[in-house]
Amino acid sequence: MTQGVDVVVVGGGQAGLAAGYHLRRQGVDFVVLDAEVTPGGAWQHTWDSLHLFSPAAYSSLPGRLMPTQRGETYPDAGHVVEYLAEYEKRYELPVQRGVHVHAVRRDGARLRVESDGGTWRARAVISATGTWSRPFLPAIPGQDLFAGRQLHTVGYRRPADFAGQRVIVVGGGNSGAQIAADLALDGVDLMWVTQRPPRFLPDDIDGRALFDVATARRRALDAGRGDTGGVASLGDIVAMPPIRAARDAGLLAAKPMFTQLTTTGVQWADGTRAQADAIIWCTGFRPALSYLAPLQLRGRRGHIAIDGTRAVDEPRLHLLGYGDWTGPASATLIGVGRPARDAARAISQLLGARRL
Ligand code: FAD
Numbered sequence: 001m002t003q004g005v006d007v008v009v010v011g012g013g014q015a016g017l018a019a020g021y022h023l024r025r026q027g028v029d030f031v032v033l034d035a036e037v038t039p040g041g042a043w044q045h046t047w048d049s050l051h052l053f054s055p056a057a058y059s060s061l062p063g064r065l066m067p068t069q070r071g072e073t074y075p076d077a078g079h080v081v082e083y084l085a086e087y088e089k090r091y092e093l094p095v096q097r098g099v100h101v102h103a104v105r106r107d108g109a110r111l112r113v114e115s116d117g118g119t120w121r122a123r124a125v126i127s128a129t130g131t132w133s134r135p136f137l138p139a140i141p142g143q144d145l146f147a148g149r150q151l152h153t154v155g156y157r158r159p160a161d162f163a164g165q166r167v168i169v170v171g172g173g174n175s176g177a178q179i180a181a182d183l184a185l186d187g188v189d190l191m192w193v194t195q196r197p198p199r200f201l202p203d204d205i206d207g208r209a210l211f212d213v214a215t216a217r218r219r220a221l222d223a224g225r226g227d228t229g230g231v232a233s234l235g236d237i238v239a240m241p242p243i244r245a246a247r248d249a250g251l252l253a254a255k256p257m258f259t260q261l262t263t264t265g266v267q268w269a270d271g272t273r274a275q276a277d278a279i280i281w282c283t284g285f286r287p288a289l290s291y292l293a294p295l296q297l298r299g300r301r302g303h304i305a306i307d308g309t310r311a312v313d314e315p316r317l318h319l320l321g322y323g324d325w326t327g328p329a330s331a332t333l334i335g336v337g338r339p340a341r342d343a344a345r346a347i348s349q350l351l352g353a354r355r356l
Helices: 014-025 041-045 077-090 174-185 207-222 241-248 290-295 337-355
Strands: 002-010 030-034 095-097 101-107 110-115 118-127 149-152 166-170 189-194 265-267 273-275 278-281 314-319
Touching (some): 002 014, 002 101, 014 030, 014 041, 014 077, 014 118, 041 077, 101 290, 118 337, 166 174, 174 189, 174 241, 290 314
Parallel strands (some): 002 030, 002 118, 118 314
Antiparallel strands (some): 101 110, 265 273
């Protein structure tokens, strides 16, 4: 069955909900299609001990402050899931769950959105599919040789799953540091490996600063004042309380990156070896955009060329929430509101112009 609608939002995590909030304010007819069967986007799949790197009041979507979580300065992932579920209900956002979109195609004046739950013909599409479903693993020689267990950040849940094992955590970003700290503080035999020495943000800086810095960078770039370096100029790792605890206990001394895997572990260029039962690759994510392939918009580094959030070569398509390239700090709860508002306004104008 094919249904008509003004706008399809693909993805019902925080970015899709923020888009829905602003589309509703613009009076636009829309539907949100989400592959998950329950609300909360990627937050429902993170590891048990994950806490936000900003307090609740600095982690809110447009319109509704995130309530504080009792006893926690930094809310946990479960609290975020509850907040998103409540947000969706409060604003009566039309989210259809368990619907996976596999293609968007041009279809005359419309975009044809094909999913396992039916087909929609839309005047515009907002892509808000996040990155969690596209974990990135670097290619390392010997990867197929290793007889132990290899998993990505997305597969990690808790230290108890690695009790009595030798674990290597790869990656010097927030996920790598947090998972390394989680394991180390639980007494797991841990080796942390990073491509360059870990760069901790000053202890008194949390996620709030990241948003400010990303915004200042965008403003400087837009005003032609040059690149201020953004968040990366401060450091890579927010020194959350467990990270500080593990670091100060001497449990987070990182080793440089190895050059290959062996059947029993890893090996460095000078021939040094280390044994491992498991390797956890905390090596990042890529935007989940493969369903847009029929539009043939892929540019450099897998990114689609955009102006604000609008695809340069397909003005009926907006991209939301994938990182600074789709708006300053747009891959954060607090940062996605502004680009969501801009996308909804631009779409409302586009639809208005077409209706004339
Ligand atoms: P997601 O939450 O991934 O939602 C996308 C939704 O789209 C999912 O439900 C998915 O199933 C669905 N989807 C994907 N493809 C399709 C398809 N083809 N068809 C239909 N549905 C589809 N941000 C903060 O603000 N504070 C933090 O402290 C913080 N900590 C983080 C810690 C970690 C470890 C990570 C990985 C991220 C963290 N972030 C944090 C960043 C950010 O808030 C999350 O990545 C957030 O989940 C991104 O939201 P999203 O809506 O863009 O994507």
